[in-house]
Amino acid sequence: xxxxxxxxxxxxxxxxxxxxxxxxxxxxxxxxxxxxxxxxxxxxxxxxxxxxxxxxxxxxxxxxxxxxxxxxxxxxxxxxxxxxxxxxxxxxxxxxxxxxxxxxxxxxxxxxxx
Amino acid sequence: xxxxxxxxxxxxxxxxxxxxxxxxxxxxxxxxxxxxxxxxxxxxxxxxxxxxxxxxxxxxxxxxxxxxxxxxxxxxxxxxxxxxxxxxxxxxxxxxxxxxxxxxxxxxxxxxxx
Numbered sequence: 590x591x592x593x594x595x596x597x598x599x600x601x602x603x604x605x606x607x608x609x610x611x612x613x614x615x616x617x618x619x620x621x622x623x624x625x626x627x628x629x630x631x632x633x634x635x636x637x638x639x640x641x642x643x644x645x646x647x648x649x650x651x652x653x654x655x656x657x658x659x660x661x662x663x664x665x666x667x668x669x670x671x672x673x674x675x676x677x678x679x680x681x682x683x684x685x686x687x688x689x690x691x692x693x694x695x696x697x698x699x700x701x702x703x
Numbered sequence: 704x705x706x707x708x709x710x711x712x713x714x715x716x717x718x719x720x721x722x723x724x725x726x727x728x729x730x731x732x733x734x735x736x737x738x739x740x741x742x743x744x745x746x747x748x749x750x751x752x753x754x755x756x757x758x759x760x761x762x763x764x765x766x767x768x769x770x771x772x773x774x775x776x777x778x779x780x781x782x783x784x785x786x787x788x789x790x791x792x793x794x795x796x797x798x799x800x801x802x803x804x805x806x807x808x809x810x811x812x813x814x815x816x817x
Contacts, residue, residue, distance in 0.1 A: 619802045629791060631707075632746070632808040639803075677745050683802030688758050689736070691795075691806065693745030 594694050595678060601700040608665040610697040612678030613658075619681050621654055622691065623663050626675045635663075635676075668701045675699070705730060707796050707809035715815045716784050724779040724812045728796030735777040736806065737769060738793040746793055752777055753800040781814075789816045 596611045612621070620639045624632040638645045638654045638661070645652045651664040665672055675698050679691040708727045716722050728735050734753045738746035748761035752771035766782045775796075781788055791813050795806040 622805075624808075629740075629742075629811075629813075631793065631810040632795075634805055634807065637805060679745075681802045688734070688751055688753065688800045689797060689802040689804065689806055690748050690751065690759050690761075691736075691738075691746070692748065693738075695743075695745050 595676070595697045597697060598695070599698045599700070601702065602668060604668060604670055604701055604703050606668055606701075608668050608672070608699055608701070610663045610676050610678075610699070612661045612663070612694055614661075614678075614680045614692075614694075615659065616680075616682060618656075619683055621652075621661050622679045622681065623650075623652060623661075624677045624679060624693075626677065626696070628674075632677070665699075668699075670701050670703045673699060673701045707732075707794055707807050709792075709794050709809040709812050711812060712810070713813045713815075715817065717817050718784055718786060720784050720816075721780065721782045722784060722814060724781075724792050724794075724814070726777045726779070726794030726796075726809060728775050728777070728794075729807045732796035732798050732807070733775050734797045734800055734804075735771060735775065736795045736797075737777070737779045738795065739763070740791040740793060740811070742790070749779070758800065784816045786816050789814060 622637045623635040675696045677696045679693045736751040737749040740746040750760040791811045794809045797804040
């Protein structure tokens, strides 16, 4: 079953604009991760944010996590055509000794127009 | 440093047949997880192997089975194939049995069942 729900399902912007994608989930989590997928190929890990963190940055990416609202957002600044891909959030409710088990949402399809 | 590799890249089978997919984890990784991604959906967790044992399992029937070898590589077997088994099968590896560790995904095997 899908825990995360991404919003919007599809997003089309111009190069240079910022893109914001949201993710909501249902149960308590250990961490939340964002992945990118190009054209049905493998997943590329973007960023991991732990449940005790509120914000994290990596290059042009900014992720926030609000555990009280069970939601997260991914912001891509100064987007490029190469950012065109599907973006997935994945929650992990495992622990230090219980192993990772990711539950993915259905993704946001981002299109960046040159 | 080789990342996660999977073989074959593509596979076509007919209903009722059996299939074996293979995964070699990233160098140094000892935990392997398998995910199924149907077209237009997010990946779904099948199972996870650590120390040659299945440690966690998702909501998949017994037709789906796996194995992990002493060199940490893994196989996913699917028996009595159904049309609904058509999907991208992703393998992910990580270091250690913990949800605190980042998972690295392979490029996937595209299975088509006719």
